[in-house]
Amino acid sequence: MHTHIMPREMPDFARKFGYGDFIMLNHVEPGMANMMQGRRFFRKITENCWNPEMRIAEYEQFNTQVQVVCTIPVLFSYWAKPEDGAEVARFLNDDIAKSIEPFKKNYVGLGTLPMQDTDLAIKELQRCKELGFPGVQIGSNINDKNLDEPEFYPIFEACQDLGMAVFVHPWNMMGMDQMKKYWLPWLVGMPAETSRAICSMVFAGIFEKLPDLRVCFAHSGGSFIPTIGRIEHGFNCRPDLVAIDNDVNPRDYLGKFWVDCITHDADALKCIIDKVGSEKVCLGSDYPFPLGDLEIGKFIEDMNLPEKDRNNIFCHSSLDWLGNPLNL
Numbered sequence: 001m002h003t004h005i006m007p008r009e010m011p012d013f014a015r016k017f018g019y020g021d022f023i024m025l026n027h028v029e030p031g032m033a034n035m036m037q038g039r040r041f042f043r044k045i046t047e048n049c050w051n052p053e054m055r056i057a058e059y060e061q062f063n064t065q066v067q068v069v070c071t072i073p074v075l076f077s078y079w080a081k082p083e084d085g086a087e088v089a090r091f092l093n094d095d096i097a098k099s100i101e102p103f104k105k106n107y108v109g110l111g112t113l114p115m116q117d118t119d120l121a122i123k124e125l126q127r128c129k130e131l132g133f134p135g136v137q138i139g140s141n142i143n144d145k146n147l148d149e150p151e152f153y154p155i156f157e158a159c160q161d162l163g164m165a166v167f168v169h170p171w172n173m174m175g176m177d178q179m180k181k182y183w184l185p186w187l188v189g190m191p192a193e194t195s196r197a198i199c200s201m202v203f204a205g206i207f208e209k210l211p212d213l214r215v216c217f218a219h220s221g222g223s224f225i226p227t228i229g230r231i232e233h234g235f236n237c238r239p240d241l242v243a244i245d246n247d248v249n250p251r252d253y254l255g256k257f258w259v260d261c262i263t264h265d266a267d268a269l270k271c272i273i274d275k276v277g278s279e280k281v282c283l284g285s286d287y288p289f290p291l292g293d294l295e296i297g298k299f300i301e302d303m304n305l306p307e308k309d310r311n312n313i314f315c316h317s318s319l320d321w322l323g324n325p326l327n328l
């Protein structure tokens with residue numbers, strides 16, 4: 001339920017809008033492209049980033065039949081002017097819908113929203129529903145604003161009302177400028193980002209106000225679950241700082257939201273299952289990127305989990321989170 005896809009060609013949005021480091025692709029050789037952020041090289045990607053047929057064949061090697069696809073967070077473009085961001089989102093959403101249309105049994109799409117503008121985001125959310133997506137992916141922060149900011153609440157409310165699931169993915173990692181070496185934004189920043197998102201939503205009481213909102217957090221919820229003891233202790237010892245908007249213990253939310261299984265570590269995953277229950281742990285891979293679990297689910301196969309837990313992780317949890325999009 002956590003894989004990334006992008007269009008084979010990106011329009012020259014920078015030229016069209018007259019500003020900004022929008023993502024472009026330079027196809028340098030067959031099956032390989034340089035992803036450019038303005039003039040800066042961002043990363044090399046291969047054909048499985050944009051070719052739906054090739055992805056199905058690669059997935060079959062791991063006995064996986066269905067991929068939930070969403071855009072690559074660097075394409076969110078939340079920093080763009082609202083109307084321009086909305087145009088980028090429409091382009092990306094239409095592209096996903098078109099790419100997966102011939103392969104309905106193999107794909108479920110998640111949309112992206114121009115989160116920099118509440119009204120435009122809700123408008124695009126409605127369009128995502130019309131395109132047949134069961135949910136949307138959003139960033140762990142929106143231009144450095146946390147998800148508890150009042151401007152995002154109507155979007156979450158609309159997600160609940162429309163029955164649209166939400167996938168929260170880390171991006172625009174805090175501390176990027178202070179940790180340029182050793183891939184630290186991905187190794188240290190991403191887990192912290194996801195905890196930042198969960199804490200913001202929990203402490204703001206969003207899950208209290210919107211009990212039917214279905215949210216899944218990437219990378220097993222980042223550092224939130226492993227540090228829940230500290231977060232709970234902080235809530236108890238300094239309620240004047242922590243419990244100002246919601247007086248419910250953050251531990252009570254374990255088991256109310258979903259996470260993916262991307263831990264790369266059997267003991268860590270056991271702990272996650274212990275804390276939230278296997279019915280809230282979904283099979284994610286972060287395919288096709290190298291930091292993902294590219295031998296999809298193999299470490300879980302090797303864990304000898306009870307059949308019920310395996311079935312939840314490999315299938316049922318994702319269907320529950322997404323509201324059974326395949327009508328199984």
Ligand SMILES: [Zn+2]
Nearest residue numbers: 002004169286
């Ligand atoms: Zn990802």
